[in-house]
Amino acid sequence: MAQKIKDPICEMEIDAAKAIKLTQGGITYYFCSEGCRQKFLKKPSVGKSEAPGNKSIYTCPMHPEIEQDKPGDCPKCGMNLERKAAPIGEEDNKEARILSRKFWIGLILAFPVFLLALGEMIPVFNLKAFIPSNFSRWMQFIFATPIVLWAGNIFFIRAWRSVLNKSLNMFTLIAMGVGAAYGFSSIAVLFPDIFPQSLKTHGEIGLYFEAAAVITVLVLMGQLLEAKARSRTGQAIKALLGLAAKVAHRIRDGKEEDVAIDQIQKDDLLRVRPGEKVPLDGIITEGKSAIDESMISGEPVPVAKIEGDRVIGATINQTGTFVMRTEKIGSETLLSQIVKMVADAQRSRAPIQKLADQVSGYFVPVVLVCAAAAFIIWLIFGPAPALAYALVSAISVLIIACPCALGLATPMSIMVGVGKGAQSGILIKNAEAIEKCEKITHILTDKTGTLTAGRPQ
Missing domain, CATH: 2.70.150.10 (Calcium-transporting ATPase, cytoplasmic transduction domain A)
Known part of the structure; x- marks a missing residue:
């Protein structure tokens, strides 16, 4: 059966075996006529169809064994998948731009929530003397809602996927903690009469919008810094590709x-x-x-x-x-092979990382059990209002125990280290080689042309 593929210029479906072919940047394009081929040569950006089997592969920077042929999130850790090979001139890290926008808008909205909720603890910013309590509660709800449901929506999406994939991760803990704080507070504002008087303080249910908002913004900041670190590391590969003649x-x-x-x-x-x-x-x-x-x-x-x-x-x-x-x-080309080696080395896994992954696998379920235990103990034995103390305790366990560093420290160190080495002309084959360098006691090398420039200064 003839294999059909679309012409990138006229979008006509053609027989790949009979089409006019053109290879650029390692990708083969197929055209129905010489006219379409010439039009593509004049402006190659107008078409992006690829040859069969030449589709981009997306992988997780923390779990390189995860691969798929379209962008998305890693089923294990929830991180955005990245293309295995980024061509020269590829647009800046899209993930970093999205996270940056979410972070700064979330930070601006979180500031009034924080002042309205905790301003009385800072005399200079005490707004309760000027703003009625009911109005303050509604303002906190209005400002916190876009922070949690828009800026922090990625955490809930990734958490839900982690449940579907039966691979609980740090986003599971974050979503449960933030969701519980925001959900409880929203119900307290929208339906205050459903709570018994025993749970109220001065006739009101305590709100935790500031916890949900601040936690969301802080986690977004961490995700943004991580995305920018990966983007800067990718510049090392682009610098290597930039060595090629144009x-x-x-x-x-x-x-x-x-x-x-x-x-x-x-x-x-x-x-x-x-x-x-x-x-x-x-x-x-x-x-x-x-x-x-x-x-x-x-x-x-x-x-x-x-x-x-x-x-x-x-x-x-x-x-x-x-x-x-x-x-x-x-x-x-040899240069492309070097670039591929650097990219593969950045995604390779050190032996110690396997231990961290095993610990992370058991860590999340243990944290969930601890959070549930804290909630039950405070609910039964805690002082009034017991439900409020129980909720705060459970949320604290979920958020503080988030295993971000446990899962990210080793791969991020490898990624940044290999990138820095490539910028200095040091090509590292894989992460295991870095780990074994700790045992090196002597290095043998020639002097002229390696340690020295081979000419007097």
Whole structure:
């Protein structure tokens, strides 16, 4: 049966076997006619259809074994899935922008909630002398509602998914704590008469909107800092990709033309002049030169190259002009393989992380049991109003025991460490190698060109 795929320009469904093909950036595009192909070359951003089997893979930065072919949340920890490979020029971290907007709006709304609820503890900000109690309660409800239901909605979504996937995580605890505080307080404002007088203080039920609002904003801040750390780490990969040449001098039918690097095909002849970057991996067919391969080997001494020698993309041609035949393009090049290795290393798991994951797996159920026990004990043996004390105690256990650091410390350290190493030219194969470095006592290395620059200063 013929495999159908959509033309990215006219969106016509065509037979992949009979279509006109074009490969750019390691992705093959299919066109119904040469006209559509030429239109795509003039403005490749107009189409985004990919070849069968070339779909983007999304993975969890904390659980790299989780993979799927569309964006979403990790079923284990609830974090946003990220693309395995981010191309040059990809827009900034969308997750960080969304979290930033939620955090700042939530922070602005949480400030009046905090002042209305706890202002009497700070004489300068005591608003109860000027604002009627009933009005204050309604204002707290109005300000806290968008914080919890809009800014904090991601916690409830992830918590619900964790229940469906039978993989309770930190969002389960956060959602239960914030939800209990907000739900109890909302009922107290909307339906105050359903509570018995024994639960009231000065004729009113105590509210906990400030707890729900402040906890939501603080957790959002933590999520934002974490997302920005991952985004900065991704800059190391983009910096490596930025080493690649952007334009190549292609020789076709005896004429030389400048073309974008992603339009180069295998077996194309390219001319490389002194001072230019080698566009892609290939073999010299004419001429000779000296190539600075320090980007790959770390050695500053140029390597002599003659006809028949292979050259590596992103290295620098220093002296002569030569013609090369392209052998590898897109994800096949050595530079792309290095980028892939760095990305895989950032997602790899250290042996100690497996222990942390095992502890986290038992931690959440234990916390839920402790919170339930605290609620029951305070409800039975606590002073009046017992329900209020029981609720506060249970919420405190749920929120304070949130295992954020337990699950995130190791993977975040690996992610940032591997990224920093890549920026300094240190390529780390996997997280296990980092953990084993602690046992290193001696390092053997050559001096000239590695520890020194190979020339006097």
